[in-house]
Amino acid sequence: MFASPLRLVTAIVAGLLAALACWPLLTAIVEYQNRQRMFGLLSDTAQAAAQITTDTRQQLIALSRHLDLPRLPGGCPAQLHDTLQQHVLHLHGVRALVRVENNAITCSSASTTLTGTHLGHPTATRPGGVRSWHNVAIRPASKTPFLILESQQLGALLLPAEQFALIGDARIGMAIYEAGQSMDTSFHSVGVHQRWLPPPLANGEGQDGFTLRSIDPETGTLLLHHQPGSSQIRVLTTLARNQVDRDSQAEIHRLLPLLLLPGLAAGLLVLVLWQPRNTSSRELERALSGEGLFLLYQPVIDLNTDQIIGAEALLRWRNRDGKLLTPDLFIPMVESMGMAARLTEQVCQIVSHDLPDMLACVPDFRIGINISAQELSDMRLAHRMSQLRATLGLRPDQLVVELTESSLVQSELALPVIEAMRNDGIQIAIDDFGTGYCSLSYLATIPFDILKIDRAFVSAYGTDAVIGAIAEHVVTLCQAMQVNCLAEGIENQEQAQRFKQLGVQMAQGYYYAPPLTPTDLLALLRRPPV
Ligand code: C2E
Ligand code: CA
Ligand code: CA
Numbered sequence: 001m002f003a004s005p006l007r008l009v010t011a012i013v014a015g016l017l018a019a020l021a022c023w024p025l026l027t028a029i030v031e032y033q034n035r036q037r038m039f040g041l042l043s044d045t046a047q048a049a050a051q052i053t054t055d056t057r058q059q060l061i062a063l064s065r066h067l068d069l070p071r072l073p074g075g076c077p078a079q080l081h082d083t084l085q086q087h088v089l090h091l092h093g094v095r096a097l098v099r100v101e102n103n104a105i106t107c108s109s110a111s112t113t114l115t116g117t118h119l120g121h122p123t124a125t126r127p128g129g130v131r132s133w134h135n136v137a138i139r140p141a142s143k144t145p146f147l148i149l150e151s152q153q154l155g156a157l158l159l160p161a162e163q164f165a166l167i168g169d170a171r172i173g174m175a176i177y178e179a180g181q182s183m184d185t186s187f188h189s190v191g192v193h194q195r196w197l198p199p200p201l202a203n204g205e206g207q208d209g210f211t212l213r214s215i216d217p218e219t220g221t222l223l224l225h226h227q228p229g230s231s232q233i234r235v236l237t238t239l240a241r242n243q244v245d246r247d248s249q250a251e252i253h254r255l256l257p258l259l260l261l262p263g264l265a266a267g268l269l270v271l272v273l274w275q276p277r278n279t280s281s282r283e284l285e286r287a288l289s290g291e292g293l294f295l296l297y298q299p300v301i302d303l304n305t306d307q308i309i310g311a312e313a314l315l316r317w318r319n320r321d322g323k324l325l326t327p328d329l330f331i332p333m334v335e336s337m338g339m340a341a342r343l344t345e346q347v348c349q350i351v352s353h354d355l356p357d358m359l360a361c362v363p364d365f366r367i368g369i370n371i372s373a374q375e376l377s378d379m380r381l382a383h384r385m386s387q388l389r390a391t392l393g394l395r396p397d398q399l400v401v402e403l404t405e406s407s408l409v410q411s412e413l414a415l416p417v418i419e420a421m422r423n424d425g426i427q428i429a430i431d432d433f434g435t436g437y438c439s440l441s442y443l444a445t446i447p448f449d450i451l452k453i454d455r456a457f458v459s460a461y462g463t464d465a466v467i468g469a470i471a472e473h474v475v476t477l478c479q480a481m482q483v484n485c486l487a488e489g490i491e492n493q494e495q496a497q498r499f500k501q502l503g504v505q506m507a508q509g510y511y512y513a514p515p516l517t518p519t520d521l522l523a524l525l526r527r528p529p530v
Helices: 003-069 076-086 158-167 241-287 328-336 340-361 375-376 382-391 413-425 455-460 467-479 495-500 518-526
Strands: 094-101 105-107 131-136 145-152 154-158 170-178 210-215 222-227 233-239 292-303 307-318 364-369 399-404 427-433 450-453 484-487
Touching: 003 076, 003 145, 003 154, 003 210, 003 222, 003 241, 076 094, 076 105, 094 145, 105 131, 105 170, 145 484, 170 382, 233 467, 241 328, 241 340, 292 340, 292 518, 307 328, 307 340, 307 518, 328 340, 340 364, 340 382, 364 427, 375 399, 375 413, 382 399, 399 413, 413 427, 413 467, 450 455, 450 467, 455 467, 455 495, 467 495
Parallel strands: 307 364, 364 399, 399 427, 427 450, 450 484
Antiparallel strands: 094 105, 094 154, 131 145, 145 154, 170 233, 210 222, 222 233, 292 307
16 A cells, blocks of 8 residues: 555655644634633632622621720730631631721731731722722732721731632732722732723623623733622733733643644545555556566367367456456556557467467467457457467467457447458457347347357356346357357356257356466366376
């Protein structure tokens, strides 16, 4: 299959091209899927942040009422520190509970370093008396700012950007704001642009909550605005383009081996599709020059004497792969290329080489040569046969030309060629008689000498009533037309006996001998009669 290096190289190139062609498709699919996955991540983060902010507000209002800090002495009494530590454990997402007096932290559930921190003026005051400080940089070294909510001196420290910033490998930017609020009064992490607030308008915005996905045209950053249906809080989550691209690239590299599949498929397709046409036609061209062609000879038996009186030449072709091909595999192809005459030319050359030894054993030896239909319209066939007879010094009736019934359909073209051969004394045999599915009218116009009953009728004779009866009628026809009859495909003694009794003159078949090499045929001819 891989005999031709050119085919192999073409298949590899086709495979590479197919893989390359699929590259943009794979990239587009992976990028799309990755973007969808990242938007999912942003949406989960925004929902969680909104939920924690809302919950914390409500819990803060309830807890501040319960603790009622303004009632206590100022500063950080020992009991207050413990109380704050106890309560902070129950507040999900809250880093520390603090006491805020005169915009400064005076007590904290966490480290004492927080105590004394001045917060400045609150960024916003919400309904219900909750005040908030955004972007409070308590730890100067930290890039992620705090959000502090406060109700009646009780403050909760939230670190939303840090809490949600790293999900998996992605660094998410975040802003928490309310409808109509600007960047100045909203909480936001580093890298969030003013122009991303408020969200692009959408149907239903501000009514039942919404989740909006968009991509910043300037930077390619993924933006997701989320507002839960139950609150006024909005959360913007963002993811920089290089983060998305980096993930996509990693995924593409992981999927690269997948490109082998279309590559392999294209390569195999080339190998399979290119195989029959180009290789065969090039190889056939070699065969037509004689390379790998040889003849086997199937003996023809005289049924009166049971002696070999001749043989039919049957072509074989051993191609470059060493495969032995029978004629049904290559003759139709040669015919479709209009090259049948060149094949016959080769047959004549091989016969000229093989036959002298056989003639030395049996001087009357007859040789049958098969001819394709398309050669019958060309007078050069008659010349070629005449030449072969002369070369071998054959008597006229020693050369038999076998023509199939179907090749006689266009009898007006075939007739002059057949007549020319017959005038030269060459014998004409009608091959495969009964299988040509054509009108028998040619029997009246075409002169011929032998009818070969096809082996389908021979094997059915005596077994199938209808088909078997045909063999008998063909024999009667031969007698009426005074031509010789040859039974093909005799495979057992019973068949041989039946056709002998019917009065058939000649026979061929595995019962007597299969097609033989010249050496085997010579051995048979030289065997003394038993
Ligand atoms: P065909 O002329 O009818 O040749 C007889 C075929 O029957 C041969 O097949 C032979 O091997 C096979 N055969 C002989 N005895 C028996 C038997 O007892 N039982 C069975 N089952 N088969 C038997 P092969 O050699 O494969 O040839 C097939 C056909 O190819 C031939 O049919 C002939 O039409 C064509 N052919 C062969 N050589 C040539 C050639 O040189 N030129 C052209 N144009 N056609 C050829
Ligand atoms: Ca034949
Ligand atoms: Ca035949």
